[in-house]
Amino acid sequence: MEAKAIARHVRVTPRKARRMVDLIRGKKATEAITILKFAPQDASLPVRKVLESAIANARVKADKAGEPFRENDLVVKETYVDEGVTLKRFRARAQGRAARINKRTSHITVVVANKEGNR
Structure with a gap:
């Protein structure tokens, strides 16, 4: 299962x-x-928020599909x-x-998915 978040x-x-x-x-x-x-850069906060949102989206998607959700199985695809x-x-x-x-702005996209072996 794949889930995506965009800021x-x-x-x-x-x-x-x-x-x-x-x-x-890939982690x-x-x-x-x-x-x-623990990254000292200021840019780590918005990236972390998008990643957490993608994980939450995966949780919602798994609940709707009736599948068990394990956060430890998710990989940043x-x-x-x-x-x-x-x-x-x-x-x-x-x-x-x-x-x-x-003053530049960014569109940050993160896609998380289950590990290939655990489907």
Whole structure:
């Protein structure tokens, strides 16, 4: 069984979020949560929330199908970060000039699935 969660327009740059996503790809879901919990980067919080949401979605899906749910059997099958809308801001500079500041957003997607051997 597969479950998916997406967080859109998260105010973290895609480059920084991808660092966190690369840490958890292919790991057990419970292990991935622990990794993200102790990661010092700020981008780990939104990624962890999306992962927890995907696990909750898997639980709901299993309940609807009448299947037993074991969180320890879940694996992070697929994770990726896409670039969202860029908020454009300006900072005042010397001699009346303005410099552009790009505040980037991310779309974080996490897919969890059961291990292949435990169907």
